[in-house]
Amino acid sequence: MPVTKAVLFDLFETLISEYAGGVRKASRSNKGNAERLGLSHDVYRREWGAAHEKRMTGQFADYFAVMRHLLKGQQVKVDDRVVKELYEERVLEKKAAFQGIDPEVIELLRRLKQEGVKLGLVSNCTEEEVHAWPDCGLAPYFDEVLFSYQAGFAKPDRSIYNLACDRLGVKAEECVFIGDGGSDELNGATRAGMKAYHAVWYLPLEMRDKITGHPKLERPLQAMEEIRRS
Ligand SMILES: [Mg+2]
Incomplete structure (x- = not known):
């Protein structure tokens, strides 16, 4: 069994969460977005x-x-002011997820670094979703x-896991992946040759068992025991 040299983490619902006590942290609902753009809710969601x-x-x-692409496809005129407002609201909404990080998550990162394990973040996201990353308490550990x-690949595409390994200078079998399982990321990591753990600490009960086949981590620090054992 190879020694774990690096741990790759997912971001949303693994290190940070958009929810607290089952309620979205961002106060604003985005239900009216479609109408503001001049589209029906269903068309907007679909596109x-x-x-x-x-x-x-x-x-x-x-x-x-x-937005230009989406609206053009529906022959709807782009209102730059509305799009800019929506963009700014989305930035704020996603920023909210960086508030109230589980202190045990930070403790896990601290201990992994202390043990000389390299840390990588592999997140499926767009630019406006991660404005808060550089200044959040997690960034210095990575x-x-x-x-x-930015990578040009998204999970579960093998290429993004390979790229993470290359950048960290480790082999896939020396890597552990930890995530809540969105985007089929756990199977992707396994296919790339990593051991994948299902992080369930932020997940509501009904979501936890939807994903099977990967050992579950109930609490962040449980990862330390698993990694030491590997
Ligand atoms: Mg996630």
Whole structure:
């Protein structure tokens, strides 16, 4: 069994959460977004969803390009003011997730660093979702940060895990991946040759058992025991 030289973490719902006590931290609901853009809610949701892969892999220059594409496809005139407002609201909404980080998460990162384990972040995200990253309490612990929109690949594509390993200078089998399981990231990590753990500490009960086949970590520090054992 190879010694664990690096741990890769997912960001949303693993290190940080958009929810506290089952309620979204961001006070504003984005229900009215479609109407403000001049679209029906269903069309907006469908088109936003259809653009997902391209958004995550940086195939749009930015949020504004996504919106121009989306509105043009529906023959709706772009209102730059509304798009700018929505962008700024989205930045704030995502910033809220960086508040109230579980102190045990920070403690886990601190202990891993202390033991000489390298840390990598592998997050499927777009530019406007991670404005708060550089100034958050987690950033100083990480040796490498891979945001999918910059990397050009998104989980579960093997390429993003490989890229993380290359940047950290480790082999996949020396890496452990920890995530809440969104984007099929745990199976992706396993296919890339890593041991994957299912982080459930932020997940509501009904979500925890939707993913099977990967050992669960009930609390962040449980990862230390698992890694020591490997
Ligand atoms: Mg996640």
